[in-house]
Amino acid sequence: MGKSTTAKMFADEGVPVWDADEVVHDLYSEGGAGVEPVAALCPDCRTCHGIDRKKLRSWIGQDKTRLEALENTVHPLVTENRRKFLSTTDAEIVLLDIPLLYETGAEKFCQAVVVVSAPPDEQRRRVLVRPDQTEENFRALLSRQMPDAEKRSRADYVIQTTTLQNAKDQIVLDTETTGFDPETGDRIVEIGAIELIGHIATDQKFHRYINPERAMPDDAKAVHGLDDEFLKDKPVFRDIGQAFLEFVGDAPLIIHNAAFDMRFINAELRWAGLPVIREDRAIDTLAIARRKFPGAPASLDALCRRFGIDNSARTVHGALVDSEILAEVYLELIGGRQPDFALTHAPDTETEKNTSWKPSLRPKPLAPRLTEAERMTHQAFINEIGAEELWRHRS
Known part of the structure; x- marks a missing residue:
């Protein structure tokens, strides 16, 4: 729920919106x-x-x-x-705002499905503030709908709308750990996260190395390069957990293989006595990539190769570096490096449409900025080099 407000954001960017409720x-x-x-x-x-x-x-x-x-x-x-x-309409992109999309089979008309989601309590509050709506009406409404979790699992994209700003802001994050399972004693040793606004990374980052309070297995060290000596003076998770929660706020979390990271993050939060994060806040880029490129490799490195993203800084796994790379990968997965869904300026006139810019010489050369003394000094330097240099013989 919150789809009407989200749809208006698309409309504000010039996307034609068809609203089933309005119809x-x-x-x-x-x-x-x-x-x-x-x-x-x-x-x-x-x-x-x-x-x-x-x-x-x-x-x-x-x-x-x-x-x-x-x-x-x-x-x-x-x-x-x-x-x-x-x-x-001849628009390249249109938005169909349909409350019962999956329930009526209308998804077959769409190239991509965006599910707008909110926690159950927020859904209830939004319905009951409307005129003439009752608890009974709310329960009847839910009974006709596919469960929110199933809709999210089927969707190509999920937009969380706990607040209006959540529909625009996101956090990309990654963790490094001592192993594969927190229930057998493995711990987080590094968290890296960056803020996106309008799908563009800002300078707001969260990065912490964490003392796992246990020995680092050799296999894990080979992956991320972090060892006991390096981590021994770093803070434990309970000392940085609150700061992490404050950084991510209520924003959706962009994570590659989200189930892995969310399992570790919520285990650490529970052990620290802090509130856990709802798993439905996570947007899994691994799942998006597998849907978009079925049968193709979907690791972060493979997606970097596919999209031509420079990952040369990734000599070993690192949470902050991986988050920065994932932000670029995510942008490609949702439609390319132009994050406004191709909503840049369109030609307004036939003249604009039929005219393409071509480089040409300036009709009037720029005035030189060298002083006469500087020009003479440079000429003397060139004369000292000799007469055989190629630039002396250009046509």
């Missing part, structure tokens, strides 16, 4: 194409202003079969409206 509202309003068909099902819902939606909800609640009858009446009208919208 239904128009269908039910006076003169709308849905008024007479719906009134034929529920005559008491007919008013001089169209369909009374409160009465319609009450009518549906009296008999579960009535909802199916209503959907069979209204959905074809909505589908036809969507078809007309798509046939009359």
